[in-house]
Amino acid sequence: MTFKAVIWKDWIVFLNKIASNTISAVVGPTLYLLAFGWGIGGQVSVAGQSYVSFVIPGIVAMNSMSVSFGIIASSLNISRLYDKTFEAEMMSPITPVAYTMAKVAVGIGRGIYCATLIIAVSLLFDRSLVLSPYFLLVLALNCAVFSIIGFIVGLLIKSHGDMAKVSNFVITPMSFLCGTLFPLDRFPVLLRALFEFLPLSMAVTGLRQGAAGPNSWVVPAVLAAWCLVLFPVAVNVCKKAE
Amino acid sequence: MIEYQNVSKFYGDLAAVDGISLDIPDGEFFGLLGPNGAGKTTIIRMTTALTAVSSGAILIDGEPINRDLSKTKQRFGVVPQYTNLEAEISARQNLDYHGRLYGMDTSLRKSKIDELLEFAELSDRADDKASSYSSGMRRRLMIIKALMHSPDVLFLDEPTVGLDATARRNIWDLLRNMNSQGLTIFLTTHYLEEAQALCSRVGLIDKGKMVQLDSPSALIASHGNYILEYFKDGEMVYQFFNAREEAVKASEWLNASFQVREANLEDVFVALTNRRIAES
Numbered sequence: 096m097t098f099k100a101v102i103w104k105d106w107i108v109f110l111n112k113i114a115s116n117t118i119s120a121v122v123g124p125t126l127y128l129l130a131f132g133w134g135i136g137g138q139v140s141v142a143g144q145s146y147v148s149f150v151i152p153g154i155v156a157m158n159s160m161s162v163s164f165g166i167i168a169s170s171l172n173i174s175r176l177y178d179k180t181f182e183a184e185m186m187s188p189i190t191p192v193a194y195t196m197a198k199v200a201v202g203i204g205r206g207i208y209c210a211t212l213i214i215a216v217s218l219l220f221d222r223s224l225v226l227s228p229y230f231l232l233v234l235a236l237n238c239a240v241f242s243i244i245g246f247i248v249g250l251l252i253k254s255h256g257d258m259a260k261v262s263n264f265v266i267t268p269m270s271f272l273c274g275t276l277f278p279l280d281r282f283p284v285l286l287r288a289l290f291e292f293l294p295l296s297m298a299v300t301g302l303r304q305g306a307a308g309p310n311s312w313v314v315p316a317v318l319a320a321w322c323l324v325l326f327p328v329a330v331n332v333c334k335k336a337e
Numbered sequence: 338m339i340e341y342q343n344v345s346k347f348y349g350d351l352a353a354v355d356g357i358s359l360d361i362p363d364g365e366f367f368g369l370l371g372p373n374g375a376g377k378t379t380i381i382r383m384t385t386a387l388t389a390v391s392s393g394a395i396l397i398d399g400e401p402i403n404r405d406l407s408k409t410k411q412r413f414g415v416v417p418q419y420t421n422l423e424a425e426i427s428a429r430q431n432l433d434y435h436g437r438l439y440g441m442d443t444s445l446r447k448s449k450i451d452e453l454l455e456f457a458e459l460s461d462r463a464d465d466k467a468s469s470y471s472s473g474m475r476r477r478l479m480i481i482k483a484l485m486h487s488p489d490v491l492f493l494d495e496p497t498v499g500l501d502a503t504a505r506r507n508i509w510d511l512l513r514n515m516n517s518q519g520l521t522i523f524l525t526t527h528y529l530e531e532a533q534a535l536c537s538r539v540g541l542i543d544k545g546k547m548v549q550l551d552s553p554s555a556l557i558a559s560h561g562n563y564i565l566e567y568f569k570d571g572e573m574v575y576q577f578f579n580a581r582e583e584a585v586k587a588s589e590w591l592n593a594s595f596q597v598r599e600a601n602l603e604d605v606f607v608a609l610t611n612r613r614i615a616e617s
Contacts, residue, residue: 096437096440097407097437097438097439097440099437100434100437100438101438103434103437104423104426104430104434104437107426107430107434108423108425108426111425111426112425178420178421178422178423178424179417179419179420179421180421180422180423182387182417182421183415183417183421183435184438185386185387186385186386186387186410186413186415187410187435187438187439188407188408188410188411188438188439188440189407189438190407335389337382337387337388
């Protein structure tokens with residue numbers, strides 16, 4: 096019940112701003128698709144496919160990551176430091192586990208909403224994307240991992256200004272280094288090994304190769320492992336956050 | 338019953354709360370009076386599981402408080418000093434969200450929301466966003482939000498800070514009304530007239546320590562009901578007397594200008610700590 100309460104409230108807040116939420120979610124990805132789809136995509140092929148076909152799963156993964164992370168991190172940070180509504184929620188009977196789960200569910204929902212919009216826009220450029228239960232599973236796990244990271248960051252960061260630093264030093268580098276815009280095999284072996292198991296790299300690989308790819312079970316398994324490791328950390332941070 | 342057993346809170350070497358022991362029985366209107374930084378808010382934050390206790394224990398009906406205890410948290414409502422409303426949703430939705438967080442079913446939520454909005458005279462603005470409310474309206478909304486789940490104990494941290502005299506009196510009437518219906522109220526304030534007007538018992542707190550604890554009238558009577566106030570050697574002198582006649586008689590020997598008046602909690606606080614409550 097309390098779990099559903101948090102989701103209900105975030106849903107109401109989302110509906111109140113649905114137009115701006117929707118427009119802001121598609122502007123960036125549409126520009127990427129214009130630049131890499133029409134601008135470069137027609138003349139370049141990567142890994143045996145057109146560049147636009149290659150880059151769409153990367154853009155879906157990258158944007159769902161940044162939306163899931165950003166929505167949860169900034170809303171929690173604001174509610175903790177400015178609106179003080181986080182305190183009101185912590186004084187209520189909701190347990191830290193239920194609260195963390197609810198916020199992660201909100202992050203997954205917002206990430207999937209954003210991904211759906213991007214996929215709809217991408218149909219204007221390319222129709223080779225294969226949507227399957229496996230695709231949805233990988234997408235949801237990607238959103239879950241980054242919602243949990245956003246949850247931890249939102250509760251730990253001591254000023255809203257520092258949120259931009261986390262984005263600059265963690266989220267933005269990951270956006271470019273995890274195989275979203277070019278294949279990981281262009282990196283030297285050591286760097287490739289370092290980046291390969293980052294959650295975004297896993298998600299990009301899963302969304303790009305689909306269930307038919309080699310060792311396709313590895314992707315959801317690694318993403319689920321990230322969730323399992325990070326979730327207790329998030330709950331613990333929630334228990335101690337002031 | 339809320340029990341504080343030798344409760345302390347340390348931030349590094351600084352004791353924000355230092356060995357407080359106190360019992361608050363059901364139905365009491367209890368006030369904690371002290372200057373800013375005395376430790377009042379920290380006590381409320383520890384009682385409501387927002388801040389961990391460094392040592393000692395806080396028990397509500399014998400159960401120690403912590404953030405995992407859903408049942409215990411169900412028993413209290415909290416009105417913090419700062420606004421903690423969801424600004425982007427309406428007053429009705431704020432109350433609805435609170436009710437959902439406390440597991441209230443739909444029909445109970447609906448009837449309670451209408452009842453409380455009427456009680457706080459906010460029915461005609463119920464569907465406006467909380468961000469559009471005046472300070473007094475926000476404060477009233479925060480109070481009814483804390484009452485939404487029918488708590489047994491209401492904690493109010495400086496509930497009338499920043500409000501004009503009329504809004505303050507309205508809040509006082511609201512609180513008296515709720516206490517008369519059996520609600521236990523724990524109020525912190527640095528307004529002595531607020532503590533004196535509302536509370537059946539007052540704890541005077543300074544630098545994290547409870548300096549005295551009794552009813553307002555007993556606290557005053559223990560020092561003297563009247564004050565002879567005069568200026569001597571560059572500073573104000575306050576002398577307590579049990580009767581006005583005694584104070585007037587003592588003033589006959591003074592060469593300086595003086596004033597005889599009824600003593601208040603501020604005088605008691607100054608006598609005990611050598612500091613004014615307004616100092617901070």
